[in-house]
Amino acid sequence: MSFSSIQKCVAALRYLGYNISFDTSDEYLKVSEMITVERVDWFSACVYEVFHEEYLRKPTQRDIERLYSTHEERHGFPGMLGILDCTYVAWEKCPTAWHGQFTRGDIGEPTIILEVVASQDLWI
Incomplete structure (x- = not known):
């Protein structure tokens, strides 16, 4: 059943x-x-x-320092947290008054941008 x-x-x-x-x-x-x-x-x-406690939180100052040093040591670029990636996600419940503000011509529906920074150990 x-x-x-x-x-x-x-x-x-x-x-x-x-x-x-x-x-x-x-x-x-x-x-x-x-x-x-x-x-x-x-x-x-x-x-x-x-x-959420480990991965879905804002980084602490200690986390940022660790990410900076790891990235500089591995890639030679100082001051970077990791690799940035972004994607457009459809916003199904976008208020009607905002449709024009959040709609791109090539996509045709309201979207929001999801931006992510991932470190070498895949900490997002």
Whole structure:
């Protein structure tokens, strides 16, 4: 009568990994859109709970000094924390009044930019 935990996790991971729509899981895994949305929220909350203290926080002064010295030692560039990368993420709940402000012509929908700095030890 109910979906297994594995089915629910696979639906959430497929959505997060392949950026598919929620209702795609209904066709492939026979899991409803509502269940997939709930599982993605649950999965995200679990990832946050497990990793937020170590990885999902602002760096301390000690962290910054360690990253600076490691990067300079490895690459010879002083004053760099790591490698910067960014990507555009669709902003589905963008207020209508802001659509023009956050929409690029080549993308055609409101987006936000996710910027990330990763160190050599993959600390983000």
